[in-house]
Amino acid sequence: MTATIKPFSIGTVELEAPVILAPMAGVCDAPYRVIAHRYGAALVCAEMVSSQGIRYRNQHTEELLHIEDGEHPLSMQIFGSDPEVMAQAAAVVEEAGADIVDINMGCPVKKVVKNGDGSALMKDLPLAEKVIRAVVRAVSIPVTVKMRTGWDDASFTAPELAKRAEAAGAAAVTVHGRTREQFYSGKADWQKIKAVVQAVSIPVIGNGDVVDGPSAAALMKETGCGAVMVGRGAQGNPWIFPQIRHYLATGEVLPPPTAMERYEQMLSHFEALLAYKGEYIGVREMRSHASWYTHGLYGSAALRERINRAASADEFRSIVRDMMDKAR
Structure with missing residues (x-):
């Protein structure tokens, strides 16, 4: 690719482009992460891993920590709500070779939130901040936080959580422009992502409804976010990464794969x-x-x-x- 676009940094990790593969359970295993990198994802995020599973050395959890050649830079995501356990899990993730540790505060799945994990932490901001602070202290690699806009339409807590994440030492935050109650339905609210961008000085990554180059560029322009994270748009579609990179650099739409x-x-x-x-x-x-x-x-x-x-x-x-x- 001859055209150039601005790199994007998360703490000490510099990405060659502001285009990131989202962590998706059942999708972002090692084989697909390698594929996504090969096609142009500047950062790939692994499937979320339970901090309790790491603590108790669950076999499936340990398999999720395996990293293949060709995956770097790699962000590994952990979930949980016990600061001490999350700190221990983050240290294991760093030891496994991850370049970034990401804290999941956005998963909407019932079996996760019923334990106070994932997006449930958006209802307890003091605890969320304690978790972030504990993880930051436990590792030397950058720490990021992935969140939603809030639990429901009545609780737009993302700006405050982002401020607390910044104060606790997080290097960046990712905001999915939907509430927990929306799950993956409806339209992502990019204006709420913009509000988070305006609330903090650390980088903000926008997530939600990015399906091609034009939508990625529109999200960045409308919100001021520094990078885009691609979730469902990348399922069975690694071509989305060169399409986005090419469009951001040239304004041209690449043809779809045959x-x-x-x-x-x-x-x-x-x-x-x-x-x-x-x-x-x-x-x-x-x-x-x-x-x-x-x-x-x-x-x-x-x-x-x-x-x-x-x-x-x-x-x-x-x-x-x-x-x-x-x-x-």
Whole structure:
């Protein structure tokens, strides 16, 4: 890419572009993080990890802490509401090799918030600040906080939480422009992200409804945020990262990937997933990715039905290659 765009710094970590892959459970495993980096995500964020799981050495949790070559710079996200336990977890994350530790204060899922974790911390700002301060003291790498605008429409607490995060030593905050009660429905409120930008001097990363280059540029222009974080727009779509980078640099919209490019990348992703998780898990986890990769393609519904019935790696490959032959 010959065009240039401004780098973006989070504490001591300098990113070559203001374009970040969001942490998404079931999506941002090591294979996809490597893919996203290869396509142009300047920072990738791992799936959130339970601080209690780290404390008790849960096997699945320890697997989530594994970092592959090609992932750096990498942010690893932890969740919990006990300052001491979160501090211990952050130290483990740093030891695992993460470049940034991110504190989840935005997850809306019931099983998380019922324990006072995730977006529930937006209802207890003094505790949230204690958690941030404890994590900052426990590590030497930058600490960031990911939040929503508030618990519901009646509680716009993001600016105050961002101020407390800054006071506690956080290097940056990410704001998803929805409330907890919205989950992922409705439209993200970018004006509330703008209010957070105006409330603090540390960098603010905007998140919500970024689906291409123009929407990324619009979010940055409307809010004044320094970078964008891409969530659902990156599912089965690593091309979004070069599209955003190119648009921010030139104002030009790159063409979408062809059907053949999508099939080829899907197969490459599948092989990486097999190598990382084995055939049984790889075949089953790839079903979700395949539905995203093929969304909107001719015959995609029938293809997804066939893929969902595939029980082996060879069967999956055969189905996709059959579609590739038809696309030629």
